[in-house]
Every structure is written in C-alpha cells, then in structure tokens.
Amino acid sequence: MSDLLDRLRGRGWRLTSQRRVVAEVLDGEHVHLTADEVHARAVAKLPEISRATVYNTLGELVSLGEVLEVSTDHRAKRYDPNAHHPHHHLVCSRCGAIRDVHPTGDPLTDLPDTERFGFAVSDVEVTYRGLCPECAAA
Amino acid sequence: MSDLLDRLRGRGWRLTSQRRVVAEVLDGEHVHLTADEVHARAVAKLPEISRATVYNTLGELVSLGEVLEVSTDHRAKRYDPNAHHPHHHLVCSRCGAIRDVHPTGDPLTDLPDTERFGFAVSDVEVTYRGLCPECAAA
DNA sequence: CAGCAGGGTTGGACACAGTCCAACCCTGCT
DNA sequence: AGCAGGGTTGGACTGTGTCCAACCCTGCTG
Incomplete structure (x- = not known):
C-alpha cells in the first residue's frame, strides 16, 4: 500500500x-x-x-x-487497510480480536434467485465468530 | 412463537x-x-x-x-424474532431494508483449518448487500 | 507581490444509541 | 401484615460519531 x-x-x-x-x-x-x-x-x-x-x-x-x-x-x-484483497473476518466472541480470513467458495453463488427478492445483490460480508485460543484457554 | x-x-x-x-x-x-x-x-x-x-x-x-x-x-x-430458523440477511445498501434469506450451502465448511488460527469457530453471519427493487427504480 | 478563491483543518457543540443507578413498586411467601 | 427480592422507572451518563462556523493554507490571477 x-x-x-x-x-x-x-x-x-x-x-x-x-x-x-x-x-x-x-x-x-x-x-x-x-x-x-x-x-x-x-x-x-x-x-x-x-x-x-x-x-x-x-x-x-x-x-x-x-x-x-x-x-x-x-x-x-x-x-x-486491506481493501484490495477480498477477504472476510473471524472475530473472537469474547475479546473482539479480528483476523482476516479467506474462505473457499463464493457465498454469492449460494443465494438462489428466488431468495434475492429482486435485489441487485452486489456484495457479501461473512463474519465467523468463535473463541480465540487465548480466550478459550482462560 | x-x-x-x-x-x-x-x-x-x-x-x-x-x-x-x-x-x-x-x-x-x-x-x-x-x-x-x-x-x-x-x-x-x-x-x-x-x-x-x-x-x-x-x-x-x-x-x-x-x-x-x-x-x-x-x-x-x-x-x-426469527431465532429458531437459521437464516442470513439481505440488506439494501441505500434504504437499509432487511430481508431474511436462506442461502444454500454452509459457509462454516468453507473455512479450512489453516484459516481458523486456533479459534473455536461456532457461528457465521452472512450479510448480502445490494439495491432493493424500490431503490433501484428510483 | 497582493488579493482572492476554495478546499482543508480545527475544536466545540451536538446527536444518537445504549448503559447505569438509586429509588420505588409489586408480587409471592411467611 | 410484613418482608424479601426481583422488576421497573426516569434521569444522568458514556461512547461514538457528526456538524458547523471560524480559521488557515495553498496555488492562482492580475
């Protein structure tokens, strides 16, 4: 950058x-x-x-x-600042720590037309939640 | 309910x-x-x-x-209030209207272990964004 | 070089969503 | 009837973000 x-x-x-x-x-x-x-x-x-x-x-x-x-x-x-690399986020549900992650597959293709209600869908955000190693240990 | x-x-x-x-x-x-x-x-x-x-x-x-x-x-x-039916959301990027949607596939399986950084991942939220028909027409 | 225009910066006031708290109330139990 | 304890209330407070009028700075023009 x-x-x-x-x-x-x-x-x-x-x-x-x-x-x-x-x-x-x-x-x-x-x-x-x-x-x-x-x-x-x-x-x-x-x-x-x-x-x-x-x-x-x-x-x-x-x-x-x-x-x-x-x-x-x-x-x-x-x-x-990582705007030029498509990615999603993994968030610790306890302490809020965030990591960038790169899941496989494209969730856009997982939304059939019948589930789009006429929207012009242009973007997807995926947020994974769970306990980070530190919080899980504590 | x-x-x-x-x-x-x-x-x-x-x-x-x-x-x-x-x-x-x-x-x-x-x-x-x-x-x-x-x-x-x-x-x-x-x-x-x-x-x-x-x-x-x-x-x-x-x-x-x-x-x-x-x-x-x-x-x-x-x-x-729809807490007992797993679903995700489709949001209009202009007016903020929200619809419940049910994509196919499970994004949890799309996150390989190497991308989990030791987190105990328990949940995923998917938010689709786009223009709703009303806003697209305006 | 002085004057000017227009965008950038500043800080303080303000708005909004949400939380906290002490006083009060209400209910069920003894 | 008295009591204990949870529920409710409204007002004060907090955190995050926005707005605005005054000011400043830079580059351009005459």
Missing part, C-alpha cells in the same frame, strides 16, 4: 500533512484500528491533528475504496 | 405486563425493529413502559436465545 499516496495524488487528492499521517498510520500496522486508535497514533506523529480531520480522512479513504469499514461488534467501527 | 411465553414461563421468567408487551410486539410483525421502535410500539399498548425496561427485556430475550440481535448498518441494533 505504499502506492496509496501515489494513487491518491493521481486522483487530485490534496496531500496535506494530516492526511499523510492518517495514511501512514493505516499503512503501518495491518490491524483493524478504531477511529480513536487511528487518532491516537496520528497524534503521536502530528500532535495537533484533530479528531474531526481523522474522521473526515477515514471517510474519504473509505469512499475512495482504499480502506474498508468493518463493524463486527456493536461498538466502534474499525478500519481495514 | 406464541409458545414463547410458555417457554419463558417454563424457565421461571417472571411474566410481568411489561415483558409480555415486549414479547407481543416482537411476535406481532415479523420485521426487524430497533429497540426504539419496539419501545414506541410497546408504549402504544402500555403507555408507562420505560426505555430501560425495553432494553433490559430485549437483552434478556437475546441471552435466552429467543431473539437475535442484528446490526447490519452502523446505526441501531435490530431485533429479529
């Missing part, structure tokens, strides 16, 4: 220091951060960046398709 | 008028209501019922496995 900045520049995105920092944070650790976690890490690099800017920038990255929004629990949304 | 009240009684659930009203609301229309919508409908039948009680009761019904929590958008949770 080091080409992320190039891609954004190519689309006429004005590349401010704030936006660069947010992109760097997402590029840094490939984990699923909440907006506030992104903000905390961004502040470490650019102390005066505001929460609103982080929210704005994350929203823009999402609508540009460079980052995915994931909301597995009913709490804060998380941001997944 | 008219046996719902029987099942609850059988488990020693104290059947107050408030709880009965919440159960009736869920039983009434088989749609996916938010907690506030349940509250509004409950108030129509029992004017003095409080929001806290609705939340409490919904939470209890969920942990008893009588009702499912669904959160397809990042807004309010919705409650699905």
